[in-house]
Amino acid sequence: MSSKPRMSPVAPPYDEETGRLLAKWMPPGSDMEPLLLFRLLALHRGLTGRLHPMASGLLNHGVLPPRDREIVISRITARAGAEYEWGVHAVVSGPAAGLERELLDAFVTQPADAAVFDAHTRLLVTAVDELHDQATVRAATWRELQVIYDDAQLVELLVLTGWYRTLSTVITSVALPLESWAARFPVTSLPS
Template structure:
């Protein structure tokens, strides 16, 4: 594994940075994530990103946990963001109701999509199309609009884009993996 290009910050932290990292860290997390400690090199950006990320992962989001995690896991897999994929699979796959076969199918673009339910397959198709074209074709959009409200469709698009941006940071900065995170077979 290549060394990090941006080392995660380590304690001792200034009181301001300690407060920011505390806001960024979800309750029950085993430690402050390396990604957050990398983002904290730019505290103003990290503070503002916390609001957006907090909404997408929070109780006020309009998407179900399963829908959200299908999108996040697929985006991270397509981007090769092993760090973020591993964190999300370890933290949310069980709560989202993913079987190991479903987790593997979401992560592998060559896997048989029949393992996934119809709703999950629609989300995978959405992420795949956005990843390749940055657009959604009319036929797919009609299928999506039959399942999700306009508010949820906007959220799906923003979620996919947010995790693409997070994938860029993880990959380019070479954020070191969390010891407790899941590992994918093709990593």
């Protein structure tokens, strides 16, 4: 990632409309400064307002188990080289969903068939890798996924992967700086 961002996120003090928009992206009662990603998206207020329901729906109202959701997010952001997003999830959402740091690091450093992944995790990692590399899931992988997930969950898995791939594209394209408190990629990583 470039050391100099290509765009500057909105900065405080925020005008009233921007403040309301950013508050929607933060957990209720949070006194934390809005994430740089949210502040970057706020450069396009109309789009940001339309994106929020999608983001909230996937994170707060999804039908995938939280652990599975975070596996998908961690792998796609790692594969896409979005250290910013991977690092935020590695500190906040991943551990909350029961993912240990060793596993989170493995999403960055290990191939899908690595011994560190149990069979369930390996299947999700394989599906994400196929979506990243070919924009589709191979028939054999799809059949395995159908054994575990219903149709609604499968649609969500595809959209979740695509959503975080989209965010990764924004993050890497603008060289968004990392949050000071977020995790960093392990030194060794897979090619994106």
